[in-house]
Amino acid sequence: xxxxxxxxxxxxxxxxxxxxxxxxxxxxxxxxxxxxxxxxxxxxxxxxxxxxxxxxxxxxxxxxxxxxxxxxxxxxxxxxxxxxxxxxxxxxxxxxxxxxxxxxxxxxxxxxxxxxxxxxxxxxxxxxxxxxxx
Numbered sequence: 001x002x003x004x005x006x007x008x009x010x011x012x013x014x015x016x017x018x019x020x021x022x023x024x025x026x027x028x029x030x031x032x033x034x035x036x037x038x039x040x041x042x043x044x045x046x047x048x049x050x051x052x053x054x055x056x057x058x059x060x061x062x063x064x065x066x067x068x069x070x071x072x073x074x075x076x077x078x079x080x081x082x083x084x085x086x087x088x089x090x091x092x093x094x095x096x097x098x099x100x101x102x103x104x105x106x107x108x109x110x111x112x113x114x115x116x117x118x119x120x121x122x123x124x125x126x127x128x129x130x131x132x133x134x
Contacts, residue, residue, distance in 0.1 A: 015042075021070065029076075033066060043104075045069070045076055048090035050104040065092060065103060074103065 015036040032044040041052040041062045052058035068074040074094050078087035089107045093100040
């Protein structure tokens with residue numbers, strides 16, 4: 001996996017450490033990771049943020065999740081109120097024997113207010129373009 005990593009110090013960001021894997025030829029989205037409050041790991045992909053807490057019990061799961069996202073083994077599924085709107089819900093999923101298994105979820109709560117007349121768009125994608133759907 002030959003991905004470029006940027007460690008971006010930002011004194012204004014309320015985090016202890018932040019790293020960014022920018023979009024690049026094999027990675028179709030920015031992947032941002034952070035440690036904050038010395039106890040919470042964050043993974044953000046295109047506006048969808050997943051938290052892993054507390055650090056001691058979450059670090060192994062976080063490490064596997066990050067590696068699987070960057071390698072293309074996991075997929076990101078997002079739900080949108082409109083075709084061009086931001087996501088209101090997201091899931092990271094890993095392949096199971098017959099179906100996908102959700103390993104992390106995120107929601108901003110706005111999906112609760114989507115009226116039936118509003119189209120809900122579901123998108124599935126692999127972040128690493130060298131992988132094909134399993």
